[in-house]
Amino acid sequence: MLAFIIKRLANAVFVMLSVTFLAFVIFTAVGDPVDQMLNEQATQAQRDDLRERLGLDDPFLVQYAKFVGRAAQGDFGISFRNQQDVLTMIGERFPATFELVLVATLISLVVGVPMGVITAIRRQTWYAEAMQFTSIIGVSLPSFVVGIGLILVFSVWLGWFPAFGRGETVDLGWWTTGLLTPSGRMSIILPALSLSLFQITLVMRLVRAEMLEVLRSDFIKFARSRGIPARSIHFRHALRNCLMPVVTMTAMQIGGLIAFALVTETVFQWPGMGLLFIQAVTFVDVPIMAAYLCIVALIFVALNAIVDMTYAVIDPRLKGADA
Amino acid sequence: MMAQPIAASKEPEAATPALDVSGLSVEFPSRRGTLLAIDDVSMQIAPGEILGVVGESGAGKSITGLAVLGLLESPGRISGGAIHVGGRRVDTLSEKELTKVRGREMGAIFQDPLTALNPLFTVGKQLVETIRLHSGMSKEAANDRALALLQSVGIPAPRERLRQYPHQFSGGMRQRVVIALALAAGPRLIIADEPTTALDVSIQAQITALLRKLCDETGVGIMLVTHDMGVIAETADRVCVMYSGRVVESGPVAEVIHNPQHPYTKGLMAAIPSLHDRVETLAQIDGSMPRLNARPTGCAFHPRCPHAGPKCSAATPPLVSVGVTRSACWLQQGGTQ
Ligand SMILES: Nc1ncnc2c1ncn2[C@@H]1O[C@H](COP(=O)(O)OP(=O)(O)O)[C@@H](O)[C@H]1O
Ligand SMILES: [Mg+2]
Numbered sequence: 001m002l003a004f005i006i007k008r009l010a011n012a013v014f015v016m017l018s019v020t021f022l023a024f025v026i027f028t029a030v031g032d033p034v035d036q037m038l039n040e041q042a043t044q045a046q047r048d049d050l051r052e053r054l055g056l057d058d059p060f061l062v063q064y065a066k067f068v069g070r071a072a073q074g075d076f077g078i079s080f081r082n083q084q085d086v087l088t089m090i091g092e093r094f095p096a097t098f099e100l101v102l103v104a105t106l107i108s109l110v111v112g113v114p115m116g117v118i119t120a121i122r123r124q125t126w127y128a129e130a131m132q133f134t135s136i137i138g139v140s141l142p143s144f145v146v147g148i149g150l151i152l153v154f155s156v157w158l159g160w161f162p163a164f165g166r167g168e169t170v171d172l173g174w175w176t177t178g179l180l181t182p183s184g185r186m187s188i189i190l191p192a193l194s195l196s197l198f199q200i201t202l203v204m205r206l207v208r209a210e211m212l213e214v215l216r217s218d219f220i221k222f223a224r225s226r227g228i229p230a231r232s233i234h235f236r237h238a239l240r241n242c243l244m245p246v247v248t249m250t251a252m253q254i255g256g257l258i259a260f261a262l263v264t265e266t267v268f269q270w271p272g273m274g275l276l277f278i279q280a281v282t283f284v285d286v287p288i289m290a291a292y293l294c295i296v297a298l299i300f301v302a303l304n305a306i307v308d309m310t311y312a313v314i315d316p317r318l319k320g321a322d323a
Numbered sequence: 324m325m326a327q328p329i330a331a332s333k334e335p336e337a338a339t340p341a342l343d344v345s346g347l348s349v350e351f352p353s354r355r356g357t358l359l360a361i362d363d364v365s366m367q368i369a370p371g372e373i374l375g376v377v378g379e380s381g382a383g384k385s386i387t388g389l390a391v392l393g394l395l396e397s398p399g400r401i402s403g404g405a406i407h408v409g410g411r412r413v414d415t416l417s418e419k420e421l422t423k424v425r426g427r428e429m430g431a432i433f434q435d436p437l438t439a440l441n442p443l444f445t446v447g448k449q450l451v452e453t454i455r456l457h458s459g460m461s462k463e464a465a466n467d468r469a470l471a472l473l474q475s476v477g478i479p480a481p482r483e484r485l486r487q488y489p490h491q492f493s494g495g496m497r498q499r500v501v502i503a504l505a506l507a508a509g510p511r512l513i514i515a516d517e518p519t520t521a522l523d524v525s526i527q528a529q530i531t532a533l534l535r536k537l538c539d540e541t542g543v544g545i546m547l548v549t550h551d552m553g554v555i556a557e558t559a560d561r562v563c564v565m566y567s568g569r570v571v572e573s574g575p576v577a578e579v580i581h582n583p584q585h586p587y588t589k590g591l592m593a594a595i596p597s598l599h600d601r602v603e604t605l606a607q608i609d610g611s612m613p614r615l616n617a618r619p620t621g622c623a624f625h626p627r628c629p630h631a632g633p634k635c636s637a638a639t640p641p642l643v644s645v646g647v648t649r650s651a652c653w654l655q656q657g658g659t660q
Binding site: 217218219221222223224225226227228229230232237240241 | 392394418422423424425426427430431433435438439440441442443444452453456457501504505507508514
């Protein structure tokens, strides 16, 4: 078990080092930050002074080591654009993105799992075929098209939901949530739906494939031979055996959704990290871009570790295996 | 006689066979025509009796068992005959009615104990689920019965074992759990499809001995499917030899082993150097069993038969009594010419 944890940690550290390296290379390659931080009238002395303070004259690897050291403490520097602390800026935007991704994930599970089960156990019915067909559309439509379509139909034509923004939010001190106000809840529906559409399809197809496989297995045949009714076979015995890959994929995809949220947040003007990143790109605000990259990577790596641990909870075979 | 007409016409309880299959046919419709996997198969199993069913791989043993259980996979379907379990006709039941009969009236033991149990539930949970499903017992009563069942199949420390997951059991122990599960609701019939094939040789004999013991104790009838004549010789009361979807010989074990009538059975017996040396396959007879879509006319065995004559390829021999056994061969029915 200890060896497993150490291996797991070493793996995570390696991934994070690679990402920070990439972020750092971008950081340095985009251009001399001194040009962006000082105006044209700055004297050479001022420039040299800033170079000195930023450590830009150090050798490449030393600069990288300093960057990693500061990043590990949450110090990504200040924004080129408005001179604020980058981590604080991202921290302010994080709750919006997180809530969007959370709601999208919930929607994808609540809709996708039953659809997967139904398409697996009622294979020949018209509604199963219809779901299968719709899911193909779900994977092939680009996310921004879906978003714009939803806005057009449900905001512009029907006027049911707001077309952009997060609505009213409540500040809990360490977190701002839109889920506690009616306008916040109304505002999250369209973007979350738009973000989850692809995910619903993924979950549905995964559950369907897993169900079909599990239903062919010996223990299902044996359970049927004992007279266990179909409902229990499907939802107790078979579905539970499909959950492992669903949990894995869902957790892994949360990282993916945060990345995908870039597009959704832009379409819906959702004030999250993604929108911040897109704005940072237009202003070549490198510290924000680098920090965003590192934080999203950290979320990916952390989710991976959580998935591994969740495995052990769902599947009793793994509990004993590495103990 | 005081007996009412209906009661009088009924056979006494003890004589009701655990299983009565008559004229069973199973077909698999496919794009290139319908394949007849089981052709006019009949067999009976009395309560407390073990019927061994032998034959090469592909002979139709498993399909026969699945047809009885109503677990044939589509497109496979019963196309003729009747199946009675404990006197009740089961082949005409709806899936819903079958669900109530399975487990309670008939159960199954399949080949691989490693994959037969749900890996995510404890053994106790699976037992209690099955017991309560058919008896409506309280949780506590079902738990007691689960404990007793594990004891009866020879699992040491059953109280602890109930709380364990299948992966914590060895193969042999898992097959014992499978047997306990099959017996959970006290069925009259158990279809045991190669229950020892996947096990270590050293454990095989223990499992067959357990089946024999349970059969004697509970009066359950067992259809013991195997391609191992040694297992049959040690365990079964009667034996039924299948070839290419048909029964070619059936009778008491001792008689079929020592005085086989059908040339195929003779070949099977000759292939066993000693009945205590297990053989894995029956390939010792030259050639192999025909595929369903290339079944020869007449007796399906005639291309491999040393005694084959013109009649053998012209007409299918019926199963007729020869002494105490029954055999389907023209040799005993006026010659092969
Ligand atoms: N799903 C299926 N479709 C077509 N033929 C099948 C199917 N399942 C089994 N069969 C055929 O039925 C015959 C009997 O198979 P089976 O009962 O499994 O043999 P065994 O005696 O080895 O248990 C075989 O020839 C096999 O090819
Ligand atoms: Mg078989």
